[in-house]
Amino acid sequence: MTRLSTAKALGNRVADAYALITTGMRTRRCPENCGLMVRYRAVSDAEAKRLDAMAADHDGRHQSRI
Numbered sequence: 735m736t737r738l739s740t741a742k743a744l745g746n747r748v749a750d751a752y753a754l755i756t757t758g759m760r761t762r763r764c765p766e767n768c769g770l771m772v773r774y775r776a777v778s779d780a781e782a783k784r785l786d787a788m789a790a791d792h793d794g795r796h797q798s799r800i
């Protein structure tokens with residue numbers, strides 16, 4: 735990871751924390767940093783799990799970028 739992308743990831747984390755504080759929205763980002771981001775608020779546990787899974791596992795999106 736380059737210094738720039740580390741700073742960007744840190745900025746994302748700050749933005750996510752800000753969103754959580756101001757709007758109560760939780761943020762899930764792709765661990766591969768493909769840009770996919772899921773934000774949700776006041777969803778059921780089952781729906782939150784589904785969104786988490788979607789944010790963590792979406793290989794089709796990564797393959798289409800190659």
Ligand SMILES: [Zn+2]
Pocket residue numbers: 764765766767768769770792795796
């Ligand atoms: Zn991704």
